[in-house]
Structure formats: C-alpha cells, structure tokens
Amino acid sequence: MIAHLVRSMLQGALVILTVGLIAFSMFRFVGDPVATLAGQEATDADRAELTERLGLNDPFPVQFARFLGHAAQGDFGISYRQARPVADLLAERLPATLELAVLSALFAFVFGVVFGVYAAINRRGVVANAIMVVSLIGVSLPTFLIGIGLIYLFAVTLGWLPSFGRGDVVRIGWWTTGLLTESGRKSLVLPVLTLGFFQLTLIMRLVRAEMLETLRAEYVRFARARGLPERRILFRHALRNTMIPVITIVGLQLGSVIAFAIVTESVFQWPGLGALFVNAVQFVDIPVMAAYLMFVAFVFAVVNFMTDLVYVTIDPRLKS
Amino acid sequence: MIHHPMKSGGVSHRSVIHMRHGRFALALSAALLLATVAADARPLKWARSGDSLTLDPHAQNEGPTHALAHHFYEPLIHRDFQGKEVAALAVSWKITDDPAIWEFKLRPNVKFHNGNAFDADDVVFSLDRARQPTSDMKGAITSIESVTKVDPLTVLIKTRGPNPLLPNTLTDIFIMDKEWSETNKVQKPQDFKNKEENFAVRNANGTGAFQLVSREPDVKTVMKRNDSYWGIGQFPMQITELTYIPIKADATRLAALLSGEVDFVQDVPVQDIERLRGQQNLRVNVGPENRSIFFGMDVASADLKTDNVEGKNPFADKRVRQAMNMALNRQAIQRVAMRGQSLPAGMIAPSFVNGWSKELDAFPAGDVNAARKLLADAGYPNGFSITLHCPNDRYVNDEAICQAAVGMWGQIGVKVNLVSQSKSIHFPLIQKVPPETEFYMLGWGVPTFDSEYVFSFLYHSRADKYGSWNATRYANADADKMIESLSSEVDKAKRDATIAKLWTLFKEEVIYLPVHHQTLAYGMKSGFDIPVDVANQPKMKYVSFKTN
Numbered sequence: 025m026i027a028h029l030v031r032s033m034l035q036g037a038l039v040i041l042t043v044g045l046i047a048f049s050m051f052r053f054v055g056d057p058v059a060t061l062a063g064q065e066a067t068d069a070d071r072a073e074l075t076e077r078l079g080l081n082d083p084f085p086v087q088f089a090r091f092l093g094h095a096a097q098g099d100f101g102i103s104y105r106q107a108r109p110v111a112d113l114l115a116e117r118l119p120a121t122l123e124l125a126v127l128s129a130l131f132a133f134v135f136g137v138v139f140g141v142y143a144a145i146n147r148r149g150v151v152a153n154a155i156m157v158v159s160l161i162g163v164s165l166p167t168f169l170i171g172i173g174l175i176y177l178f179a180v181t182l183g184w185l186p187s188f189g190r191g192d193v194v195r196i197g198w199w200t201t202g203l204l205t206e207s208g209r210k211s212l213v214l215p216v217l218t219l220g221f222f223q224l225t226l227i228m229r230l231v232r233a234e235m236l237e238t239l240r241a242e243y244v245r246f247a248r249a250r251g252l253p254e255r256r257i258l259f260r261h262a263l264r265n266t267m268i269p270v271i272t273i274v275g276l277q278l279g280s281v282i283a284f285a286i287v288t289e290s291v292f293q294w295p296g297l298g299a300l301f302v303n304a305v306q307f308v309d310i311p312v313m314a315a316y317l318m319f320v321a322f323v324f325a326v327v328n329f330m331t332d333l334v335y336v337t338i339d340p341r342l343k344s
Numbered sequence: 345m346i347h348h349p350m351k352s353g354g355v356s357h358r359s360v361i362h363m364r365h366g367r368f369a370l371a372l373s374a375a376l377l378l379a380t381v382a383a384d385a386r387p388l389k390w391a392r393s394g395d396s397l398t399l400d401p402h403a404q405n406e407g408p409t410h411a412l413a414h415h416f417y418e419p420l421i422h423r424d425f426q427g428k429e430v431a432a433l434a435v436s437w438k439i440t441d442d443p444a445i446w447e448f449k450l451r452p453n454v455k456f457h458n459g460n461a462f463d464a465d466d467v468v469f470s471l472d473r474a475r476q477p478t479s480d481m482k483g484a485i486t487s488i489e490s491v492t493k494v495d496p497l498t499v500l501i502k503t504r505g506p507n508p509l510l511p512n513t514l515t516d517i518f519i520m521d522k523e524w525s526e527t528n529k530v531q532k533p534q535d536f537k538n539k540e541e542n543f544a545v546r547n548a549n550g551t552g553a554f555q556l557v558s559r560e561p562d563v564k565t566v567m568k569r570n571d572s573y574w575g576i577g578q579f580p581m582q583i584t585e586l587t588y589i590p591i592k593a594d595a596t597r598l599a600a601l602l603s604g605e606v607d608f609v610q611d612v613p614v615q616d617i618e619r620l621r622g623q624q625n626l627r628v629n630v631g632p633e634n635r636s637i638f639f640g641m642d643v644a645s646a647d648l649k650t651d652n653v654e655g656k657n658p659f660a661d662k663r664v665r666q667a668m669n670m671a672l673n674r675q676a677i678q679r680v681a682m683r684g685q686s687l688p689a690g691m692i693a694p695s696f697v698n699g700w701s702k703e704l705d706a707f708p709a710g711d712v713n714a715a716r717k718l719l720a721d722a723g724y725p726n727g728f729s730i731t732l733h734c735p736n737d738r739y740v741n742d743e744a745i746c747q748a749a750v751g752m753w754g755q756i757g758v759k760v761n762l763v764s765q766s767k768s769i770h771f772p773l774i775q776k777v778p779p780e781t782e783f784y785m786l787g788w789g790v791p792t793f794d795s796e797y798v799f800s801f802l803y804h805s806r807a808d809k810y811g812s813w814n815a816t817r818y819a820n821a822d823a824d825k826m827i828e829s830l831s832s833e834v835d836k837a838k839r840d841a842t843i844a845k846l847w848t849l850f851k852e853e854v855i856y857l858p859v860h861h862q863t864l865a866y867g868m869k870s871g872f873d874i875p876v877d878v879a880n881q882p883k884m885k886y887v888s889f890k891t892n
Binding site: 053054061062063065066067068070073078099101102104108112175180183188290292293299307308 | 403480482538542591595600737769772775806809
C-alpha cells in the first residue's frame, strides 16, 4: 500500500514539472509583455531595456530553469500587471476560489447523489423523469449562459441577490470568508449554483446508472431473498458499492472545479484565481501565468493522491 | 460622518431659531442635523471593465491607472472634461527670459492627505522620480533636463532646448509627498527585479480631492472626500464616498447598473446603448474620445512579403493608396460596425487637438469606380492580395471594423487576408525594428492635445525617440525637420502654420487611411449627469447630483 502511495506521489511531481515545461514553452505565443507594459511614448531603446530587465532575452531553457530555481524557494517573482509578489496574489485569491469550489462541489455531490438515487429507485416516476430532462439542459447549456441567466433573473429582475463580487468578507488570519456575513452568503448563491450545476448533473446521472447496475447484481437479489429490509439493501449495500466510481469522478471534478472556475469567476467578477489568470493572460503577465499553471498541476496531483487514499478506505481489498 | 461646511452652517442657524422652544427644539435640531448628514452622505459607485494597475502614480502610463490616480494625486496642471487645461498644484506658469526655462508658481496652503505641507521640494522630487529608469512616465517628459527650486512656491524647469509644449506634457505627471516617499522608501517606482512590493503600489498620499480608504486590487477601491481640499468651493465636490469597482464582463457590468448596485458605468458597449436608453431611471451620455482609428501601410519598401505582386510594392504607388482610401466607406463602417457611435475621420486627430480643421478632417466619399480606375492606372487592373493585421481586444469593435473594410477593398479587387489577434501580439508587429507588418490597424490618442505628438510618433521616420509607432517606413527628411522644429518653436503663429503644412502634406501623400474618431458612452443613474471626458478620465470632483 505504501509503495502504491509513493508511486502516486512521484507521478504527481512529474506531472507538475511537465505542465511547467509545456506552459513555459507556450508563453511566447501569448504575446510580448513589453508591449503592454511600456507606455506608448516608450522609445525602442526603452523597450529593449525593459525586455532585458525582465530577463526575456534569455533562451527559454534558461528562463525555465531560473523560474524553477526561484519557485523551489517559494519565490514566484513580481506580477507585471499588479507589481506585487505573485505568491501574495495567489494566497490572497485562493480563499475565494476554494470557498466557491468546495461549496459548489458539496452542493453538486449532495444533490447529485440524492437525485441520482431517487431517479434510480423510481425509474418510471414522473418526478424522476422530470429531473432527468432538466439535467439534460444542465449538461448542454454553457456555464456563462447559466450565469448570465441567473444574474438577470435574481439580480436584475427580482433584485434578491447581488450580481457580482463576494460581498463583505471576514478575515481570519490569512484566510477570507464570505460565509460569516449576510452579503457574503448572498453573493455565494449564484456562483455556487452556476459552477455546481454541471457537476450536479454529471454526478446524478452517474449515480443513477451505477445504482441501476448494482441493483441488478446477484448479491442484491440474494439480500432481497433473505428478506432484508429494502432501505438497508439500498443504502447499506447498493449505494456503498456505487460510490467507488462516483468518488473518482467527484475527486477529479473537484480538481477541475478549483482550477477552471475561470468562466464562473469572470461572469460574477469573483476575485478568485481564475479571474486573476484571465487578466494575466490578457496582460501577458508571465510570472502569474506560470505560477497559476503550476498551482493547477499541483491541485490535480494532490486531488489524485487523495482519491487514491479514499479508495483504500472504501475498498478493503486494496489494504492488503 | 462628513458634512458640507455650508450646509452644516444652515443647520446651526435653524437650531438657533428653535432654541427658545427648549427641549423640543433641541430634539428637532438634532433630527435636522442627522437628516442633513444623511442627505449629505452621497456615495458614487463607479464601475469600469478594468482596474487601475497600481496606485504608484509613475509606474504605469495607462489610461485606467491615471483615471483613478487623478483622484488621490494631482499634477501641476490638469484637464477638465472638455480637455481644457486647469491650474491644479501650479497657479501660474510662464516661459522665462531663457526660452528653455519655464517658471511655475505653486499653489500655497495645500496639504497632503497625511497633513504634510506641499511645496517646491515635493515638485522637484516628483518630477525627478517620474524620470527614473523604472518610471513608465519618463517617455512623456523626455524634454525635461532639470528641475530646481527657487523658493518654497516657485520651481524652474529647464528643458533640452525651448519647449512651448511643456505644460501639455505635465497633465498626467503626479506630485507625491517627498517626506512620505522617503519614509516609506518609495523614491523609485517598482523594479520588477526586486522581490519586495513597493509601498506606493497599494498606498497613496496625494493632495487630491479624494483620500484612499481601502484598496483591494481587482475588487474595489474605496475613497472618501478630502475635506481639507484646496478646491472646496471651486469644484462641486458633492460626492462624499467614491467606490471604484472593476467588473470585467460586459453583461455583468450592465446588470450591476440595471440592478442599481453601481451608479456609473464608464464603458457601455455600443450594442447596449439603445437598451439602456430605454430604461427610465438611467441616462447614457455619449461623446467623442481623444482617439482616432486608422490603417497604416508600408509605403516605402521595395517589395512586400505578404502580397502577390512580384518585385514591387503596390502601396509605394500613391494612386493605390488613394484607391484604398476611396474604397473605404467610412459612413458604412460607422453604421454597420459601430452602430452609429463614431465620427468618421480624414485625419488622425480629433477636433480638440491643436491643428485639427474641418477641411483636413474631410474624407472622400466611398467611390468604387473611381478607385478601380486609379488601381488600373497604377497597373493593377485586377487588384492584388495583401495581409492585414488587426487587434481584436483593443479598440471599440476593432475586428468588426477590419472585417467591414476587407469587404470594401474586395469590391475594388484588393483581396485582403485578415489576421486578427490580441493586442499583446499585434502591437509588437508594429513596434519591432524593422516592423513585422505591412498593413495594419492602429488607434492613437493625443495626450498633449497638440499635433506635434501625432507627427513625432506616427509620421517622423524611425530614429531614436521619434517614429516609434511608425510602421509605414515613410521617411521624409524635410518633413522630419519640420516636425523637429515644432518642439522648440515658441512663436505660436509660425508653429501653427508648420502644423497645417505638415497635415496637408501627409493628407496629400495618403500615408495613413484614417477611419474614425472613437466615441465613448457612459451609463449612469438619472440622478447623475456625468459628461464624457475627452481623455476618458472623469474627475469626480466635478460631478454634482441633479436635484430632484
């Protein structure tokens, strides 16, 4: 088991390095940061001098090695766009993204499992079929359309919820949370719904399919034959066996929810990492882009590792 | 709680009248006082697509950054909504007997937000700081050689040769407090090589009409009225709390205005103007911006790489450029690509720039037959093909303009391959030496409000500090000399004559194909009436509420 986990960790490290390498080789196609950084009165000499000062004249392997060297010491450089240390920026934006991602994953997981199980048990029910149809819409509508639609309904027309931002946040150490204020909680509703909707649909359909599969298994029929109560069969035996593939998906999705909340964050002006990255790309803010992409790779590596750990606890066969 | 000195005076007067009614009067006057304070607490929530990049006033030479900085910091001279120069920290300025030395008299009794007094030392310090290698403002004031203090309220600025335009270049050069800067070790703007954050990036101590309360980059910047501002009584100063909120997505920004969460949106997309006008409680103000959009061509190279003509450069023939100019139907572009929101143009300078004239801004009507004939005369009866580079995230509907123009040139047989890309890829094509584009779109604003700025960057041949945005390869030694003379010619009449002569020459030569002057649309609640600022830097001290 230990060997299994060590292997998983090594794989993660390799993934992070590879992502960094690919990201770095792509930056020159994003554009020239000097073009956005130097004012319009800058002379050719000024621009050349700035390019030199930013170290952009060095060959790509040198730039990458320098980045890795500094990153290993926790130094990700200074953002071109905001003139602040990138590590500070990431730390400042992380709580917003994590809060949003975890809440929407939780929302998607709870409702996804509940609806999924319900739809599996009452396969021919009217409500179950209605849920399935709505979920189809959830998969097919792009996230930004859902977001804009929710904004126009709940913010503009009804005036119940704010259309942008995080509201008032409370600072606890370096962490900030919107959960402790009313405006913060209100601000979370629409982004969480928007970000979680697709995941919810996915989980629900997965749970339903797996559950139907399991309910046809021999041991369920045997349990029924033994006269076990239906509730016990469904939730103790069938659901538990359904969860292994579901947890894999939820784990991987959590990674992508954290990493790619970009669209939702842009629509709601949510001050998270995704919005930071979008701005960085437009400004060709290489230090921020590099650090963000490494961070995303790191998140996936960690999530993958944790999923492995959870397997071991859920499936006793892996313990040996 | 802050209240207007004049209004609180009115309240105390009333409370005196009621005083003889004893306790009741006291309660009433207290209630009145509260009511006045409440009515006086007038917030403005101001949304724009992008945030200011930094509060350091010399670190970025960029529109939104300056727009916010104008609220904390002040230059010696600033511009009002119409672009007119207004005395700010300087009260008067003149050229001394030595034409290369300007004398600035400074405003007395001005205090920085931290209480420090403003004087000549701060001006000398700030102008030196703005010329540091890490300052992005250094390019705007290259003509300054030295700045010296004469007495606490007088400074002399020595320029490299006479510079009649010096005041025009100072309108975005902000004055910082020397003592504060030294205490916080921000004598220089941020160097990207340093690991530490410069204190001035998120803190501000200026003399401006608003004081910084809090700053969260990309989230919001909160300011309150500076009640010891020197300009109280001179400007309306009715906003007591100003919140600047960047909202990037167009739909969300408009939703925030429609839902009443913000009061003022500085950038309304052209396609939404009519919809906002349909709302009863909203107002949209439209006006010209200090920015002109145009196409540039390589008019000098012997051969072009991206065309299909062997061994020749079609753009080198003036008749071809005239044909391209004639085929460009500016009114159609205004109607189709801009939904009516632009001013079709014949020169690269809007009406408030010195040197503009109605005749020069005239443009040929779109005439396909005449254009075809010119092309045939030039030896291209069947046209030719060429690649056009266009930005897609810089100017209002930039890509749509290019698409429309491509169709128009197609009508005269010039097959244009359009390459639209992000500004960070597009601009280096123009800036590289030699340029890597032969046909391109560009927009140009004139911060000095004088034609010299346009000539120096767009028409002068590429050399050292001149022509850095001229990718046309146009080089005319006589014109270069005339352009250079403008920066030191003190005789206004003579200078204006040279400007007119240059514009006529460049228009005759068809070096560029001007398309239009950009317009701006501001959306706001109908309780406000904020006019469009020609530099797109609305200064909120000018804003007053409409009384209902």
